[in-house]
Amino acid sequence: MGKLYVIGIGPGGLEHMTVKALKAIEESEVIVGYSKYIEFIKPLVVDKELYSTGMKGEEKRCREALAISRDKIVSIISTGDSGIYGMAGLILEMRKDEEVEVIPGVTASSAAASVVGAPLMHDNCNISLSDLMTPYEDIKNRVELAAKGDFIISLYNPKSMGRPHYLSECMDIIGKHRRGNTPVAVVKNALREGQKKTLFTIDDFDDSIVDMFSIVIVGNSKSYIKDGKFITPRGYKLEK
Template sequence: MIYVIGIGPGSYETMTHEAISAIENSDVIVGYKTYINLIEDLINGKEIVSNGMKQEIDRVKKAIEISKTGKIVSVISSGDAGVYGMAGLVLEMSEDEDVRVISGVTASTAAASVLGAPLMHDFCHISLSDLLTPLELIYKRVELASEGDFVICLYNPKSNGRPHYLEKAFDIMKKYKNSSTPVGIVKNATRENQEVHICTLDTINYELVDMLSIVIVGNSSTYIKDGKIITRRGYQL
């Protein structure tokens, strides 16, 4: 049996009961070492298999190998396992294993909860990481989502190796979105060291953004009220 679990932002309070129960029922926990550290209080006494970034395939191979011995294995992801997580890879690589995907709170909804209500109308997720997706395709998606007036949630917005991708994405958005469009930056959403910044397309400070941040850009009906970002749903008030 393999559980593929989204642990949410990482705190006990933001995990689902189903996720906690699956972890408690597991014999072995498999995951990226940073995520393992987030739930260390829940996994005391369990067998742990962890490694670093860019070793996802190895983790899944090991999880499948262990599950064949009859042990219950949990493969963990931060956020939701089906949103830039491990769920797809486990399902692709599994053969006759019993796989159950357990959802979690993803970064966009966690960040939205502290920003206000920016996701009240149609929105999309776009990752600015080009490790697995061609950069030209990423920018095309940014352009089409902007033209379609979507609220845009940007995952993996910036790293040392990709310092200018976010700025380029904003340049594309400015062709379709007003320069005063609200932007929310949330670092370590709902964790103890959370940081929240609200700005606009024109006033963003790119130095505030890193790989632990998510950036949410509003649409034409998004506005700021009392320090909160709200996207109108369309109700007549």
């Protein structure tokens, strides 16, 4: 009898994977994933059977992983957390009677936040600006409501060649509900090779440095910068 692990491998560096994820990959006979993500864990899978596809092959990967897991122990991998823009939901939607276990990982917003300080210390949300699965009008509505609600907002998939203006438009929406000095962080390749971080405010934000490997974090009304660190207070009554 086989089994399917749905694993979030975190940002991409092996040191940021959970012990549970490492053990599941070690136990697995077959590893399924997007080819670039398999490269992130290459030292762990040298003796494994590999099944990979290119970008946008999610449904095919999930179908193959489920089929193989009837007879073998399989891991299907996502970067970040498998249940946040990862493979967990699709696997569970497609599952019939296969044994499936979801193993979480460090999601991109948490990884990026750790690089710039502690911006996510209060109520926060993740919003993807990719319209491949969600109509852009729905995305803008969610951004508007999150901004109105004073949520810290982490923007995933913020900018691509096919939709170069979505980020600036959504930042304009947020700007209607935030002060101009609200901190904004851009973190590229968080916790993996090529990491870069830049701090802005809403007033001086420059989206030209943003790409699909970036996460954009916009603070709430209480967020501020202290000694180069992006902080959102939780609300503790600190003595002066």
